[in-house]
Amino acid sequence: MSRLLKGKVLGIGLVMPSFLTLLVLVAYPVMMSVRTSLQNRAGEWSWDNYRYIFTEPLISQNIRHTMFVTIISCFFVLIIAYGIALYLRFSTRFFSKLINKLYLIPMFIPGVIAVYGFINFYRNNGWVARLIGTDNMLPIIYHVRGLIMINVWFNIPFTTMLLLSALQGIPNSIIEGARDVGATKWQLFIRFILPLSYKTMLVAITFLFMGIIGSFTAPFLIDRNAPQMLGVSMQQHFSVFNEIGQSSSLAVFMFLLSSAVGCFYIWSNMKHSKKELS
Amino acid sequence: MQQFRQVKKIGVVIGLILMGLILGACGEGEGANADGRTTISIYSTGSQNVEAYWETVIPMFEETQDEIEVNLVFIPSGTGGQSTMDRLIAAKQSNNDSGIDIYEGTLSDIIRSENEGGLFYQLDEEGIPNLSNIDESNLTGANNMAVPYRASSVVLAYNEDAVADVPDTAEELYQWIKDNPGRFAYNDPSTGGAGSSFVLTAVYNQLPDEAMNIQDESIMDDWAPGFALLRDLASSLYNDGIYPQKNQGTLDLLASSEVDMIPAWSDMALEQINTNMLPSSTKLKQINPAFTGGPSYLMIADNGVDERKQASEAFLDFVLTVEAQEVVIDQMYGYPGIRWDLLSEEDQERFSDVSDGYRIFNGGELSEELVKRWQREVAAQ
Known part of the structure; x- marks a missing residue:
C-alpha cells in the first residue's frame, strides 16, 4: 500500500466514528421526521401538515414570535459578548482579570435550575421587586422581555469564549504597528480588529441562532401561553394534541431555518478559503 | 485558546461516554430470568407523587417474596403517556410481546382496548383475592378489566x-x-x-x-x-x-x-x-x-405469557392490601382504592374536607x- 493511500484510509478511518454517529443520531431521525411530516393521520402521503402550519394563524403567530425572539436575542448576545471580549482582550486591570475568571460560570449551571432562579429573582414579588418595590417592577416573568434576558444570560459565556479566542489570535504587533503610524482607536477597531474577528462572529451567530430557535425550557417556563416559541408549540402538538405529523412538519421547518443559517456560514467560509488559496 | 481546547477535550470524553451508554442500552434484553425469577414491568404516568408512590410500594412488595422482580417505567405527565397505549396496540396488531405487563391508565383506555379487541386480561378474585376489598360498583364500572387502586x-x-x-x-x-x-x-x-x-x-x-x-x-x-x-x-x-x-x-x-x-x-x-x-x-x-x-386504574396487559400474568396478579393483590393503601393515604394524600371502612377512623377523618366527590x-x-x-x-x- 502506498503511503498516500495509507494516509487516505487513516483519514477516512478517523472521520468514520463521528460520521456514523451523525448518520444514526442525526440523519436517520431527520429522514424519519421528513417522512412522518408528509403523511396524514391515515398514513397516506399528503401536504396536509405543511398546509396546516402555513395557514393556521396560531402557527404563523408562533413563527413570527420565534423569529423575533431569536433575532433580538442573537443581536443582544453578540453586542454584549463582543464588548466583554474586547474588554478582556485589551484591558489588563484587576477587574478584567476577575471577569475573565467569572464569565464562564453560567455555562456550568443546569438550565432548569437557572430558569427557576431567574423566575424567583425577577417574579412580580421576587427579590428584585422586594428591593425596588412591587409598584416599580416591570413585568419580566411571563413576558417576552424575560425570555430575551434569560437567552442573553445563557448564551453570553460561550459566545464570549469564541470571540475572545478570535481576538486573542490577533497579534499585538499588528495593533502596535498601526498605533505607531498614528491610527486612532476607532480606526484600529474598524480597519483591523473587526475584519480580523468577523469570521468568528459568523460562527457565533450560527451557534446562537440554532441554540435559541430550538430552545424549550426557558420559553416553556418564562414565556406567555401564546404566542409560543416553536419548540414549545412542537412539544404541545406532539404530546398533548397527539398530532405527530404536524409536530414533525414543524420540526422539519425549524430544521430548514437552521440549515439556511448553516449554509450561509459554510458559504462565507468557502468564499474565504478560496480567497486564501488564490 | 487554551480554554477552548479544554472544553473540546471534555466534549470528546462526554461524547464517548454517551456512545457507550447508547450501545450498552441496545444490548439489554427483556424479562431475563436465568435465576428463576420473573420480571414484570409496570408502566405508570402522572406527577412526581405517583413515581414516589411506586418507589415506595415496589420495594415493599419485593420484600414479601423473592420470585418476582418489578421494573418501573415512569412517564411524567405531558410527555406522551399516550404512546404506551399505542405500543400496546401496535404489539397486539403485530402479535408481538409489548414488554408491558401492568399499565396504569384511565377508563377511556379500557374503551380503547375494547375497540382493539381487548388488550387486557379479565380480572377475578381467584387471581386477585383482595379485589373483595374494593367497592363492588367501582369494579363493574371498569368491566372487571381494571383495578381502581387510588383516586x-x-x-x-x-x-x-x-x-x-x-x-x-x-x-x-x-x-x-x-x-x-x-x-x-x-x-x-x-x-x-x-x-x-x-x-x-x-x-x-x-x-x-x-x-x-x-x-x-x-x-x-x-x-x-x-x-x-x-x-x-x-x-x-x-x-x-x-x-x-x-x-x-x-x-x-x-x-x-x-x-x-x-x-x-x-x-x-x-x-x-x-x-x-x-x-x-x-x-x-x-x-x-x-x-x-377520578380513579387511576391498573390493568394487566395480555402478552400471552402465563408466568407474567400470575406475577402481575400477585403484585396487584399486594397493591390492594391495607398496608399498601396506607401509602396512598399517608404519602400521596390520595383517596384509597379500597373501602373506607377498612381503614382507620383517623384516616377517614382527615379526608372529610375533600371527599365530597x-x-x-x-x-x-x-x-x-x-x-x-x-x-x-x-x-x-
Missing part, C-alpha cells in the same frame, strides 16, 4: 386569610374571579390536569349534566358559551391572563401569595400543606357542581380537542 380529584385551594367569601358553587366562583381581578390563576390545561379540569368544567357547566359522557364530536358546537366565559374571565386572572405551566406552577403562585385561589389536585395540595410547601392558611374545598377527578369526564379524545380550542381561542385571543 384523586381537582378541588379549589385558597388562602384562608385573604378570601372572606369562599364560593360554594361554580357560578359564585366565576363571579369571585371577576370581583377580585388578578387573584385567581389556573394552569395551562395542556400541561396539567388541574387547569384542564377548570377549563372542562367551565365549558360543560353550560351544558346538561349528561353531556360529560358524550363522545360524539357534534357536541363541540355547543362548547361556544363555555369558551366565551373563559375568554371573559381571562382579563380578571393572574397578570391579565397568564396561565402558569404545570399543576405546580399555580401551587407556587399560591404559596408566594401572588394569587389567593387556584384549582389544584387534592393529593398534591394536601401533600404540600403537610410538608409546609404551602402555608398552613391554605384550605381546600370542593364546589358544586364539582371539578373533575367529583365528576368524571368520559369524553375520550374530546379532551384533546378542548385543549386545542383553548389554545386557539383563549390563550391566543
Whole structure:
C-alpha cells in the first residue's frame, strides 16, 4: 500500500466514528421526521401538515414570535459578548482579570435550575421587586422581555469564549504597528480588529441562532401561553394534541431555518478559503 | 485558546461516554430470568407523587417474596403517556410481546382496548383475592378489566386569610374571579390536569349534566358559551391572563401569595400543606357542581405469557392490601382504592374536607380537542 493511500484510509478511518454517529443520531431521525411530516393521520402521503402550519394563524403567530425572539436575542448576545471580549482582550486591570475568571460560570449551571432562579429573582414579588418595590417592577416573568434576558444570560459565556479566542489570535504587533503610524482607536477597531474577528462572529451567530430557535425550557417556563416559541408549540402538538405529523412538519421547518443559517456560514467560509488559496 | 481546547477535550470524553451508554442500552434484553425469577414491568404516568408512590410500594412488595422482580417505567405527565397505549396496540396488531405487563391508565383506555379487541386480561378474585376489598360498583364500572387502586380529584385551594367569601358553587366562583381581578390563576390545561379540569368544567357547566359522557364530536358546537366565559374571565386572572405551566406552577403562585385561589389536585395540595410547601392558611374545598377527578386504574396487559400474568396478579393483590393503601393515604394524600371502612377512623377523618366527590369526564379524545380550542381561542385571543 502506498503511503498516500495509507494516509487516505487513516483519514477516512478517523472521520468514520463521528460520521456514523451523525448518520444514526442525526440523519436517520431527520429522514424519519421528513417522512412522518408528509403523511396524514391515515398514513397516506399528503401536504396536509405543511398546509396546516402555513395557514393556521396560531402557527404563523408562533413563527413570527420565534423569529423575533431569536433575532433580538442573537443581536443582544453578540453586542454584549463582543464588548466583554474586547474588554478582556485589551484591558489588563484587576477587574478584567476577575471577569475573565467569572464569565464562564453560567455555562456550568443546569438550565432548569437557572430558569427557576431567574423566575424567583425577577417574579412580580421576587427579590428584585422586594428591593425596588412591587409598584416599580416591570413585568419580566411571563413576558417576552424575560425570555430575551434569560437567552442573553445563557448564551453570553460561550459566545464570549469564541470571540475572545478570535481576538486573542490577533497579534499585538499588528495593533502596535498601526498605533505607531498614528491610527486612532476607532480606526484600529474598524480597519483591523473587526475584519480580523468577523469570521468568528459568523460562527457565533450560527451557534446562537440554532441554540435559541430550538430552545424549550426557558420559553416553556418564562414565556406567555401564546404566542409560543416553536419548540414549545412542537412539544404541545406532539404530546398533548397527539398530532405527530404536524409536530414533525414543524420540526422539519425549524430544521430548514437552521440549515439556511448553516449554509450561509459554510458559504462565507468557502468564499474565504478560496480567497486564501488564490 | 487554551480554554477552548479544554472544553473540546471534555466534549470528546462526554461524547464517548454517551456512545457507550447508547450501545450498552441496545444490548439489554427483556424479562431475563436465568435465576428463576420473573420480571414484570409496570408502566405508570402522572406527577412526581405517583413515581414516589411506586418507589415506595415496589420495594415493599419485593420484600414479601423473592420470585418476582418489578421494573418501573415512569412517564411524567405531558410527555406522551399516550404512546404506551399505542405500543400496546401496535404489539397486539403485530402479535408481538409489548414488554408491558401492568399499565396504569384511565377508563377511556379500557374503551380503547375494547375497540382493539381487548388488550387486557379479565380480572377475578381467584387471581386477585383482595379485589373483595374494593367497592363492588367501582369494579363493574371498569368491566372487571381494571383495578381502581387510588383516586384523586381537582378541588379549589385558597388562602384562608385573604378570601372572606369562599364560593360554594361554580357560578359564585366565576363571579369571585371577576370581583377580585388578578387573584385567581389556573394552569395551562395542556400541561396539567388541574387547569384542564377548570377549563372542562367551565365549558360543560353550560351544558346538561349528561353531556360529560358524550363522545360524539357534534357536541363541540355547543362548547361556544363555555369558551366565551373563559375568554371573559381571562382579563380578571393572574397578570391579565397568564396561565402558569404545570399543576405546580399555580401551587407556587399560591404559596408566594401572588394569587389567593387556584384549582389544584387534592393529593398534591394536601401533600404540600403537610410538608409546609404551602402555608398552613391554605384550605381546600370542593364546589358544586364539582371539578373533575377520578380513579387511576391498573390493568394487566395480555402478552400471552402465563408466568407474567400470575406475577402481575400477585403484585396487584399486594397493591390492594391495607398496608399498601396506607401509602396512598399517608404519602400521596390520595383517596384509597379500597373501602373506607377498612381503614382507620383517623384516616377517614382527615379526608372529610375533600371527599365530597367529583365528576368524571368520559369524553375520550374530546379532551384533546378542548385543549386545542383553548389554545386557539383563549390563550391566543
